[in-house]
Amino acid sequence: xxxxxxxxxxxxxxxxxxxxxxxxxxxxxxxMVGASVIMVLNIVPWDKIPKYLDLGTILLLAGMMTVVNIAxxxxxxxxxxxxxxxxxxxDPMKVLLLFSVITALVSAFLDNVTTVLxxxxxxxYITRQxxxxxxxxxxxxxxxxxxxxxxxxxxxxxxxMIGSAAGLSFNDFILNMAPIAFLDLFxxxxxxxxxxxxxxxxxxxxxxxxxxxxxxxxxxxxIKDRMLFRxxxxxxxxxxxxxFFHDKLxxxxxxxxxxxxxxxxxxxxxxxxxxxxxxxxxxxxxxGGLFIIVGSLxxxxxxxxxxxxxxxxxxxxxxxxxxxxxxxAFSSAIVDNIPFTATMIPLIKAMxxxxxxxxxxxxxxxxxxxxxxxxxxxxxxxxxxxxMAYREGIKITFGDFxxxxxxxxxxxxxxxxxxxxxxxxxx
Amino acid sequence: xxKFTDLITRxxxxxxxxxxxxxxxxxxEFFLTEEExxxxxxxxxxxxxxxxxxxxxxxxYETISAYPNARLQLVYMIxxxxxxxxKDTLGEEDAKKFREKEERRAREILSRMRDRxxxxxxxxxxxxxxxxxxxxxxxxxxxxxxxxxxxxxxxxTAKTHTVSPVVFRIVQYVGRPVVLY
Numbered sequence: 001x002x003x004x005x006x007x008x009x010x011x012x013x014x015x016x017x018x019x020x021x022x023x024x025x026x027x028x029x030x031x032m033v034g035a036s037v038i039m040v041l042n043i044v045p046w047d048k049i050p051k052y053l054d055l056g057t058i059l060l061l062a063g064m065m066t067v068v069n070i071a072x073x074x075x076x077x078x079x080x081x082x083x084x085x086x087x088x089x090x091d092p093m094k095v096l097l098l099f100s101v102i103t104a105l106v107s108a109f110l111d112n113v114t115t116v117l118x119x120x121x122x123x124x125y126i127t128r129q130x131x132x133x134x135x136x137x138x139x140x141x142x143x144x145x146x147x148x149x150x151x152x153x154x155x156x157x158x159x160x161m162i163g164s165a166a167g168l169s170f171n172d173f174i175l176n177m178a179p180i181a182f183l184d185l186f187x188x189x190x191x192x193x194x195x196x197x198x199x200x201x202x203x204x205x206x207x208x209x210x211x212x213x214x215x216x217x218x219x220x221x222x223i224k225d226r227m228l229f230r231x232x233x234x235x236x237x238x239x240x241x242x243x244f245f246h247d248k249l250x251x252x253x254x255x256x257x258x259x260x261x262x263x264x265x266x267x268x269x270x271x272x273x274x275x276x277x278x279x280x281x282x283x284x285x286x287x288g289g290l291f292i293i294v295g296s297l298x299x300x301x302x303x304x305x306x307x308x309x310x311x312x313x314x315x316x317x318x319x320x321x322x323x324x325x326x327x328x329a330f331s332s333a334i335v336d337n338i339p340f341t342a343t344m345i346p347l348i349k350a351m352x353x354x355x356x357x358x359x360x361x362x363x364x365x366x367x368x369x370x371x372x373x374x375x376x377x378x379x380x381x382x383x384x385x386x387x388m389a390y391r392e393g394i395k396i397t398f399g400d401f402x403x404x405x406x407x408x409x410x411x412x413x414x415x416x417x418x419x420x421x422x423x424x425x426x427x
Numbered sequence: 428x429x430k431f432t433d434l435i436t437r438x439x440x441x442x443x444x445x446x447x448x449x450x451x452x453x454x455x456e457f458f459l460t461e462e463e464x465x466x467x468x469x470x471x472x473x474x475x476x477x478x479x480x481x482x483x484x485x486x487x488y489e490t491i492s493a494y495p496n497a498r499l500q501l502v503y504m505i506x507x508x509x510x511x512x513x514k515d516t517l518g519e520e521d522a523k524k525f526r527e528k529e530e531r532r533a534r535e536i537l538s539r540m541r542d543r544x545x546x547x548x549x550x551x552x553x554x555x556x557x558x559x560x561x562x563x564x565x566x567x568x569x570x571x572x573x574x575x576x577x578x579x580x581x582x583x584t585a586k587t588h589t590v591s592p593v594v595f596r597i598v599q600y601v602g603r604p605v606v607l608y
Contacts, residue, residue, distance in 0.1 A: 023437050078453060117446055121454045213459050221457060376435065380442050387439025388447060390432065398431045 005043050009296035012037050016293055020336055028282040031289025043296045052295025056164030056254050058284050063257025068114050069278040070270045071232035078222035081122035090210030092132050092200045099123055100140045104148030104185050108155045109240055112145045112381040120388045129213040134394050136196035138385050143188045143373050143408050145381040150369035151181035158341040158368035165345045166361045169247035176362045180419050184412040195404055228268050235264040294342045307350030317355050318425040321363045325417040328367025333374025341368045359424035366416040374409040376401035467604050471498045473571040475564050476536055480577035487608050492547050499551035503533035504560045561593045568601040575606045
């Protein structure tokens with residue numbers, strides 16, 4: 001028998017999901033309105049709100065956003081973009097490979113949207129100078145960003161949420177997800193190359209233009225504040241190193257990020273008003289709202305009932321790995337992977353009564369992060385790159401993206417789930 | 428059915444906000460415009476020199492070597508206003524000494540440059556001019572296809588202001604490509 005509370009929780013959850021998908025109103029507004037309904041109707045009592053509000057995720061995101069905001073003003077990202085462009089020497093194949101690797105690497109440690117926002121203008125500029133079709137290069141950048149984000153605990157919001165909820169360490173992610181991301185990146189570049197190899201030929205008569213427009217760029221000119229530039233590099237490196245040892249130090253990842261942000265604020269002398277104003281508060285409130293809405297499903301027992309129903313069909317870890325990775329992948333290709341992951345986390349936790357959930361977290365991370373590659377609206381990085389391309393007069397249609405994106409998604413999730421299966425289930 | 432472009436535009440605005448415009452603005456400083464992409468046909472180059480530009484780096488000679496058929500004009504400028512100021516405050520004798528010292532410095536610099544330019548096999552001419560450093564350059568710049576000028580030309584520079592105000596003025600007024608070193 002379904003209780004009234006359960007009906008309200010499910011209705012709010014479905015309504016907010018529908019609003020997020022339709023994009024009729026901002027996703028943050030949808031989540032905040034939904035959470036308000038849950039709290040006003042006391043579906044989740046006020047004293048239980050802190051239990052569902054995952055501060056580990058919210059504060060980790062806030063800390064890293066602050067670090068990026070301060071570092072960004074030094075010109076660090078433009079420096080990386082110019083350096084990558086010059087290393088490629090205007091060779092399309094090198095541009096494809098280098099930008100994919102650099103994007104994946106930066107996305108593994110910093111947020112994907114900032115990474116693609118800062119690298120895409122340079123990529124569009126280079127492809128224009130090379131007089132080649134920019135679409136494969138932009139698609140490779142999107143896929144690389146989502147793949148890079150899969151590799152670490154801090155690379156993509158779903159991983160932050162999974163790590164915080166399941167108590168997984170940074171090194172757990174490095175050991176389980178980084179090898180998959182590494183292999184997937186090269187599979188992706190290979191697929192892009194095969195699909196667009198005719199576009200990989202630069203016009204030989206463009207060498208003079210390429211030399212003038214790319215090789216004459218000076219990465220040193222990108223540095224707006226040399227002291228801040230050095231301090232940002234030192235602090236980002238220190239934060240990354242600290243992440244590797246956070247479990248040994250007994251510190252939560254959010255504590256590392258917030259401490260790093262505080263030290264950088266103190267050391268750089270950056271204005272806290274400015275650095276904190278630029279934190280994406282809308283995203284943080286979106287997370288907060290979602291946690292409360294999903295908390296209402298847990299509180300009313302809806303998640304337990306769903307888990308029981310699922311366990312009627314899924315009996316082994318192997319079946320669960322395949323189901324979760326593929327279901328997550330196709331779902332994340334259509335709906336925002338953040339609310340999806342928020343919903344799946346308590347479901348997987350509930351499945352813990354009858355099987356080990358450890359490999360299931362990796363299946364969820366794999367599907368939620370890489371599923372975003374399936375469609376143009378599957379992940380924020382996709383939307384940003386396609387949106388920037390539109391503004392620059394480069395048309396990437398839903399179909400253009402889907403044709404390559406689905407192949408990449410199936411290949412990368414297939415490879416990833418096979419590796420997780422081999423590791424935790426065996427032949 | 429929601430139109431894909433509208434959906435992407437709306438989502439893009441929600442995610443990126445004003446950040447994209449800020450980033451594009453930052454990149455504008457580095458990217459060459461269509462106009463800058465056209466390689467100019469250079470047949471004549473003017474290189475103004477003065478007491479603040481005593482060292483000419485190798486990069487300048489490398490740039491000059493890219494135009495083997497161009498005619499090069501080296502002009503060492505002696506500041507007429509400074510001479511007048513010395514004459515009015517310290518007397519004619521000191522003004523004369525200052526001018527002689529400047530002429531000696533001009534001969535040294537032009538001699539050093541002469542040797543390097545000769546190696547490049549480029550036709551050149553040289554002159555020492557007594558006048559206003561910016562006005563003179565602006566008045567003759569139109570006769571040349573390109574200017575190569577030191578950031579320190581015309582006045583002392585500081586760590587915070589690495590380009591002299593005289594150079595700023597010249598770059599603003601001359602309608603010719605300018606290479607700053």
